[in-house]
Amino acid sequence: MQPVNILGDKMEIAYYPGCTLKTNAKEFEETAIKVFEKLGIKLKEINKWYCCGTVYSLATDNLMYRLAAIRNLIRAKEEGYDKLVTLCSICYNTLKQTNLMAREDEDAMYKINSFMDEEPDYDGSVEVIHPLQILNEMMDEVKAKVKKPLNKKYAAYYGCLLLRPKEVAIDEYENPSVMERLIEALGGSAVNFPLKNECCGSYNVACNKEAVIDANYRIITNARKNGAEAIVTSCPLCHFNLKEIQKEVKKAYPDFVGLPVYYFTEIMAMAFGVKK
Amino acid sequence: MNWLLSKVEELSGENLYACYQCGKCSAGCPMANEMDLLPNQVILLVIRGDESVVDAKTPWVCAQCYQCGVRCPKNVDITKIMEALRLIKLRKNIDHIKLEKVKKNLPQIALVSATRKYTG
Numbered sequence: 001m002q003p004v005n006i007l008g009d010k011m012e013i014a015y016y017p018g019c020t021l022k023t024n025a026k027e028f029e030e031t032a033i034k035v036f037e038k039l040g041i042k043l044k045e046i047n048k049w050y051c052c053g054t055v056y057s058l059a060t061d062n063l064m065y066r067l068a069a070i071r072n073l074i075r076a077k078e079e080g081y082d083k084l085v086t087l088c089s090i091c092y093n094t095l096k097q098t099n100l101m102a103r104e105d106e107d108a109m110y111k112i113n114s115f116m117d118e119e120p121d122y123d124g125s126v127e128v129i130h131p132l133q134i135l136n137e138m139m140d141e142v143k144a145k146v147k148k149p150l151n152k153k154y155a156a157y158y159g160c161l162l163l164r165p166k167e168v169a170i171d172e173y174e175n176p177s178v179m180e181r182l183i184e185a186l187g188g189s190a191v192n193f194p195l196k197n198e199c200c201g202s203y204n205v206a207c208n209k210e211a212v213i214d215a216n217y218r219i220i221t222n223a224r225k226n227g228a229e230a231i232v233t234s235c236p237l238c239h240f241n242l243k244e245i246q247k248e249v250k251k252a253y254p255d256f257v258g259l260p261v262y263y264f265t266e267i268m269a270m271a272f273g274v275k276k
Numbered sequence: 277m278n279w280l281l282s283k284v285e286e287l288s289g290e291n292l293y294a295c296y297q298c299g300k301c302s303a304g305c306p307m308a309n310e311m312d313l314l315p316n317q318v319i320l321l322v323i324r325g326d327e328s329v330v331d332a333k334t335p336w337v338c339a340q341c342y343q344c345g346v347r348c349p350k351n352v353d354i355t356k357i358m359e360a361l362r363l364i365k366l367r368k369n370i371d372h373i374k375l376e377k378v379k380k381n382l383p384q385i386a387l388v389s390a391t392r393k394y395t396g
Binding site for chain 2: 051
């Protein structure tokens with residue numbers, strides 16, 4: 001097997017699930033662990049972890065909301081890992097942005113380290129990785145594992161938090177292509193999809209659902225018009241906003257025709273012939 | 277400098293005067309349709325010290341997707357300005373969401389993020 005540069009010489013990597021991977025997005029975690037195992041990579045769940053707090057806090061004076069992410073990074077380091085992988089786009093974004101802060105903002109880290117005196121000091125030395133970055137270097141290995149080529153047209157939906165802010169982007173932030181290459185490697189075809197990096201409305205779903213319904217209509221209709229038969233994503237909140245409210249979208253927009261929505265690891269499992 | 281501008285600059289760490297009103301943020305904003313003020317208008321009103329901006333719908337519709345910030349030719353991160361405007365209210369204990377009214381079938385990821393963005 002070709003060496004995977006992003007992992008160095010290790011074929012086991014610390015895995016941070018996050019809250020939703022254990023409940024609404026169970027199928028994401030289960031298929032991810034199985035397909036990475038097929039590729040010879042063990043996602044080893046860290047022993048102790050906490051919710052990362054989801055969204056990254058943006059106020060200059062709010063370090064409190066970054067503590068949970070720092071604690072998770074310390075847990076990974078404590079268990080001897082220098083890299084941490086997470087599937088959820090929001091967890092990835094929050095852990096990655098917090099880690100960048102840990103590397104660049106000495107004053108903030110001085111405050112955080114003194115505030116959490118019970119913890120060892122953290123310096124940003126763990127690297128936060130998204131599984132798509134690993135797959136990006138393993139397309140040949142992916143191809144070799146395909147048993148049932150997908151034979152369908154997919155729209156790769158990145159949403160926002162895998163790509164922005166650009167310091168944390170897993171790919172070219174305005175025109176990413178890693179998921180399209182994955183779809184092609186699995187024997188499917190990836191359609192042109194201009195709205196692939198447009199936000200689904202995110203947490204608006206909790207109290208301003210109309211905004212999410214409108215976004216869902218725009219995004220899915222755009223995918224359909226470009227020939228997609230399904231949508232692929234990596235974010236449990238995008239997944240919910242695109243998939244679970246399609247009935248309500250249909251009510252608001254009678255011409256709406258929905259599409260199935262999958263996690264990228266689910267289509268990998270289908271193509272690899274891995275049972276759920 | 278008016279109090280609103282200095283508060284927003286302090287909380288966001290952004291220089292609002294760098295904005296030259298090109299409107300690229302508003303053109304790219306996926307939530308612009310749902311807003312009462314466009315993102316570039318929000319900046320202008322804050323510079324003018326127009327306090328009505330604190331009661332606008334716009335900061336609450338902002339989904340923190342960072343599209344405006346990555347496209348701004350002057351590197352103004354408007355995402356952070358929206359957060360600052362939300363915090364001006366939230367830190368006075370004026371929440372934007374009534375948790376008892378939130379639907380129970382939402383995944384944690386939606387509940388935690390909404391709680392973080394809509395409560396103080």
